[in-house]
Amino acid sequence: MPSTVRPEVVLLITKLDFSHPDIRTRPYHRDGRPFTRAERDLLVTFTPEEKAAAKAQMQLEAEWQRELDEMKDAFVDLLMKYFAKLPKGSVVDDAVAIMTDEDYAEFERLAEIVTAEDTLEYRALHEDN
Structure with a gap:
């Protein structure tokens, strides 16, 4: 059974x-x-099955956290690429203003994810995007 x-x-x-x-x-x-x-x-x-299910869930959460950390790093790297070209005291809007269309699209994608109030919920709702 x-x-x-x-x-x-x-x-x-x-x-x-x-x-x-x-x-x-x-x-x-x-x-x-x-x-x-x-x-x-x-x-x-x-039960052993519940322990295995919990372990699998914890592995998924750890993988999700690694992915989120990578996205946060990519977001910062993208901004820093432009801040390096701007004078000291510049703000994010200044960096966004000089981004290429491709980098701006990536900025918009990453900003939505890394600044979401509950990123796990965001990812669950938008996984197929």
Whole structure:
């Protein structure tokens, strides 16, 4: 009989702070909060399938974070390419004003992603673009 993967358990595993100094005595969320009694009781019931699903999710999140970091670096590099041509004290609008059409299109694409309030949500909504 196939096992059912419970999303709430997978989510708990992905929220677990594996590097917390007190991890051996109680689980903590990545934001530093200790798990509640109910969360701990649910967490200890995880199955191998749920552990594998959580690991896969954490790998996807790490890959997404690497991609986002690369986009942020590309955004800064693009701006710096133009700031190098401008006098000290220039602002982003000055750099944008002298961009090529190709670089401006890239600036617009990257700006939407790296300045989004919740970039994970943005990527989920716009993945096919």
